[in-house]
Amino acid sequence: MARYTGPVCRLCRRDGMKLFLKGIRCDSAKCAFERREGPPGQQQSRRGKMTDYGQQLREKQKVKHYYGVLEKQFRLYFQKAERSKGATGDVLMTLLERRLDNVVHRLGFGVSRSQARQLIHHGHITLNGRKCTIPSALVRAGDVVRVKNRAVSLDAVRAAQSENQKSIPDYLAVTESQVPEGIVGRLPSSEDVSLPIDTQLIVELCSR
Secondary structure (H helix, E strand, C coil), rough: CCCCCCCHHHHHHHHHHCCCCHHHHHHHCCCCHHHHHCCCCCCCHHHEEEEEEHHHHHHHHHHHHHHHCCCHHHHHHHHCCCCCCCCHHHHHHHHHCCCCHHHHCCCCCCHHHHHHHHHCCCCEEEEEEEECCCCCCCCCCCCCEEEEHHHHHHHHHHHHHCCCCCCCCEEEEECCCCCCCECCCCCHHHCCCCCCCCCHHHHHHHHH
């Protein structure tokens, strides 16, 4: 399978921080964030102070690009977070962290979330023993995410595992076997989110 590494790193530069949208490229010297000292465009020096709305919008866009969700999807997640118990911002990030494509990536089965979505769409991943082709499916505590036991699936995931240098979060565990398998030990919390984000700004923007 050809490795798809997702959107260009220009988004990282625009948002002012690394979003790791291109997998291992973001950890190398080829990362656009490392090669350039300022945001894209020729009018960098003319940019004025960012408004409160601009800061709120930037935080929301960071999260959308990081998890690869569209505006409509993001709104649905926010509405669900508002109806849930707990701080809306923390619940929102927990819901996004529970997405199957994110879990597949965090387990190291895909070098990026874009590649993880591709693996799921192509039927290379099973959830609790059943094929699941829905990247937005939310995992629960005790769920088992397993790579399909066939050569093309195993080769794609093992190649990603050999390239992936990031550590696996505490709420996930990978079992050592011939077929890669991950277990969701518990539901993720806001502390498990690897993206530094000010969720209060997002809540203020989406609550308007």
